[in-house]
Amino acid sequence: MQIMDKKSPIHITISERDDSVTITQWVYQTLRNAVMYGEILPGRALTIRELAGILDVSPMPVREALRQLAAENALEIQGNRRVMVPKMTAMKFSELCEARIAIESHAAARALPYIDRDQLSQLRALDSLIDEAQEEKNLAQISTLNQNFHRALYTANPHQVTLPLIESLWLQLGPFMRLATSQLEEHYLVDRHNEAMTAIEKKDAFALQIAIAADIREGIAFAGTPEMLHAFIENAGT
Amino acid sequence: MQIMDKKSPIHITISERDDSVTITQWVYQTLRNAVMYGEILPGRALTIRELAGILDVSPMPVREALRQLAAENALEIQGNRRVMVPKMTAMKFSELCEARIAIESHAAARALPYIDRDQLSQLRALDSLIDEAQEEKNLAQISTLNQNFHRALYTANPHQVTLPLIESLWLQLGPFMRLATSQLEEHYLVDRHNEAMTAIEKKDAFALQIAIAADIREGIAFAGTPEMLHAFIENAGT
DNA sequence: AATAATTGTTTGTGATCACAAAAGTAAGTT
DNA sequence: AACTTACTTTTGTGATCACAAACAATTATT
Structure with a gap:
């Protein structure tokens, strides 16, 4: 079997496969990351057999992973x-x-009553890691840690129902955030996590919502001016 | 092959299969409805082969449908x-x-600017249908029409991204709403749709959000007093 | 009799095959 | 040259099979 490249070639970052997870799970994670990091251009047709060839697995796990990602609105x-x-x-x-903004500020407010000392220190640790990554201007790291911070906050609520929905939104925005930020040279990022932290310490739900909303808005702004984003987004995948 | 009944028997309402849809899609819809209408008890183990036997299809479409429903948090x-x-x-x-409440009131506000005369009359038609169903005390009909009303409202926004998330929440609440309402004999239901309609006509986003939130809250209350719900929910599927 | 070991069964996973629909390609027509 | 038509290839869907892990039941052991 020869290499197929009907259209543009696809490069997918492939990680080590752990035997403890099923092949389907591994394929799912691999494709999910590929989508999240904008490795697959929007509009590019994905076929089961082609992906199976790239990932060196049989078509079956790819089929299942694709259906799952489609159900999560990633595909x-x-x-x-x-x-x-x-x-x-x-x-x-x-x-x-x-x-x-609507869902995450809600999730943050709902998580607030459940944040105890342990979770607070965990959030603080993530916060300082973000500060470090920011000094190093490590973009990928900042994004990942930022997500971890938000996730850690929301999951403090043990009766969590919004996180899957939030992750779905991240997944849909992901490719374009990455693509957009990769075009920029200078990045301005005000750290709103400190505001969030003080709001959490004061158990001030309203202030926390404001901080989360601001963090999200500036995370977007961080990806460029609205005009740049507009021009870029509409042309992505051509 | 004999009838299996490892645990409680499962009764799934089976609709006609249309040849224009794939078997997987039909199985997906059938199982989705079964979950939504509380036909499958929480905690009851679902096996691919058993469902395939019940629905008289091969295991493959069931596999795919189950994975999709799991990705939507229905399973x-x-x-x-x-x-x-x-x-x-x-x-x-x-x-x-x-x-x-958080997501739907947001979706409603976001849809408001897009509601034109046609959509308004469509909503009005649904509204009066609900009024009729309410006089006939047709519970199933009311629930379905109520969902259609909300869906019609949100989908007025052509750049829709929240509906899949909302549907996921409906799917998770569905079984318990149905189970709970089926236990009640008397139902009190204030129609908040009229309030929503006037808010829409006035293009008053805030009033619309209030109306939607109230409608949802009373839809829950409609399912019983908090104590009843509590007692019932915790015992469901035993 | 209660617990541990063993055997038999069921189940999800993954691979492979068959087939019809879709897409792509080439030849023929206007 | 633009469009239609016929043919070839590719692709998703669904069925079937193999297998290891999970489960259930039975037997053996203390």
């Missing part, structure tokens, strides 16, 4: 049964950001 | 790889309701 199944990373528009991007 | 895959309808707790139920 889109068209009427023709073609699977692809959904194309983005400026309006949709905006809606995703607003949805993030 | 839960345990560590043991066992699949089941997630068990509910009063706290989780409460979190789901609060999440509904």
Whole structure:
């Protein structure tokens, strides 16, 4: 079997496969990361057999992973049964950001009563890690740690129901955030986590919501000016 | 092959299969409805082969449908790889309701600017249908129409991103709403849709959010007093 | 009789095959 | 040259099989 490259070649970062997880799970994580990091261009048709060839697995696990990612809105199944990373528009991007703000500020407020000393120190640790990464201007690291910070905050609520929804939004925004930030040379990022931390310590739900909303908004702004984002998003994947 | 009934027997309402949809899609819809209408008890282990036998299809489409439903949080895959309808707790139920209010009121406000004359009349039609169903005390009909009303409202926004998340929440609450309402004999339901309609006509986003939030809250209250819900939810599936 | 070891069964996972629909390609027509 | 038509290839879907892990039941052991 020869290498197929019907359209643009796909490069997917492949990590070590752990025998403790099923092949389907590994494929799922691999493809999820590929989507999240913008390694797959929006609109590029993904076929089961091609991915199976790239990942060196049988078509079956790929099939299952694709269906799962589609159910999480990370991929889109068209009427023709073609699977692809959904194309983005400026309006949709905006809606995703607003949805993030609405849901995450709600999740933060709902988690607040459950934050005890241990979780507070865990958040503090993540906060200082972010500060370090910021000095080193390590973009990928900042993004990852930022996500971890948010996740840690929301999961303090033991009766968690919003995190899967939030992760779905991250997954949909991910590729375009990464693509956009990779185009920039200078990054301005005000650290709103400190504000969030003090709000948490004071158990001030409203202040926490403000801080989270600001953090998300500036995380977007961090990806560029609205004009840049607009121009970039609409042209992604062409 | 004999009838299996390892535990409690499962009765799933089976609809006609349309040849224009794939078997997987049909199985997905059938199982989704079964979950939504509380036909599958929480905690009951679902096996691929058993469902395949019940639905008279091969295991493959069931496999895919189960994975998709699990990705939508309608089903839960345990560590043991066992699949089941997630068990509910009063706290989780409460979190789901609060999440509904937060997200749906946001979705409503975001949809408001896009509602034109056609959509308004469509909403009005649904509203009067609900009024009719309410006089006939047709519970199932009311629930379905109520969902259609909310869906119609949110989908007015052409850059829709929240509906899949909202549907996921409906799916998680569905079984317990149905189970709870089926226990009641008397139902009190104030129609908040009229309030929503006037808010829409006035393009008053804040009033609309209030109306939607109230509608959701009373839809829950409609399912019984908090004590009843609590007692019922915790015992469901035993 | 209670617990541990063993055997038999069921189950999810993954691989492979068959097939119809879709997409791509080449030849033929206007 | 633009479009249609016929043919070839590719692709998703679904069925079936093999296998190891999980589960259930039975037997053996203390």
